[in-house]
Amino acid sequence: MSHVDPSARLEGKASRDTERSLKRETKAQIASFVFMIFMTSTAFLTVASDAIPTGFAIPFILLLASVQVIMQLYYFMHLNSKGNAWANVMMWSGLFVAAMTVASLMLLIGVTKY
Amino acid sequence: MAQPAHTLPAHPEKATLEGKNKYLGFWFFLGGETVLFASLFGTYLALRGSTADAPGPADLFHLELVFIMTMLLLTSSLTSVFAVISMKKGSFKGMIMWMWLTVALGLGFLGFEIYEFYEYNHLGLGYTSSAFASSFYSLVGTHGAHVTFGIGWIITLLIRYRKAGITLTNASKFYTAVLYWHFIDVVWVFIFTVVYLLGVGA
Helix, strand or coil, rough: CCCCCCCCEEECCHHHHHHHHHHHHHHHHHHHHHHHHHHHHHHHHHHHHCCHHHHHHHHHHHHHHHHHHHHHHHCCCCCCCCHHHHHHHHHHHHHHHHHHHHHHHHHHHHHHCC | CCCCCCCCCCCHHHHHHHHHHHHHHHHHHHHHHHHHHHHHHHHHHHHHCCCCCCCHHHHHHCCHHHHHHHHHHHHHHHHHHHHCCCCCCCCCHHHHHCCCCHHHHHEEEHHHHHHHHHHHHCCCCCCCHHHHHHHHHHHHHHHHHHHHHHHHHHHHHHCCCCCCCCHHHHHHHHHHHHHHHHHHHHHHHHCCCCCCCCHHHC
16 A cells, blocks of 8 residues: 555445444434434524523523534534544634633623723 | 555545644644634624614524524535545545535525625614624624635535545545534534524523
């Protein structure tokens, strides 16, 4: 494999093992998609109906959004698969700095009303 | 070449060193993008109450429209997942088909967003109308610019490699574009919740 031409068309099919794991993956992806649709709709209905008090609705829909994002990152973007430790480090460092950025901007600009 | 050097590996996107580097470097980029959007979210959250007599969130937002946009983008995320699965199965045709479908759904989303901004402008919310207006257009507009760039990126790949088949070179390129597309969807989930749902509900 030392002189592989990277622009050559890859021939053949996936191995039987790969085929099997892809079939399993397809099912898991469709399931997580349905679950995400369900969560988006729940968040939408929580706000659209007047029955649910605001004090409960705000933390609830923020939680739904966070769960949905984690599912996107780990299932759709495969952060859960093996050999992705550094990708995880990159993303979680980003999220860590992001959380501090949001908090500090809200405190710095939000106090004085323009 | 007598030996079967060009058979399909299980992970064609990470089969070369260049592919591996691209994958890791792109996650580094996405970490940085997270912080970029966080700064816009923080600014919006701080200024969203400062409407200065211009129309505010509750006067403007129509949740039905935004709900449809969310569904379009979420579905396009799934079609790009199917594109990657087709790639790993060795089906070039399948991958191309799912990628075009992703582009079509993305264009639908973009159309709704342009209509939305046009409508808000019509209702008297210019970019400089209020602090809320500026921070809203900056946040949602930056996301829209990402969608536009993503569509351009995927179309470029689709045209350039329309006859190439799956290769070790383009597998990692398609895979990276799909990662970018998922990230756009991730950001939108938060815009949908923080800007639109909180704007109407609280």
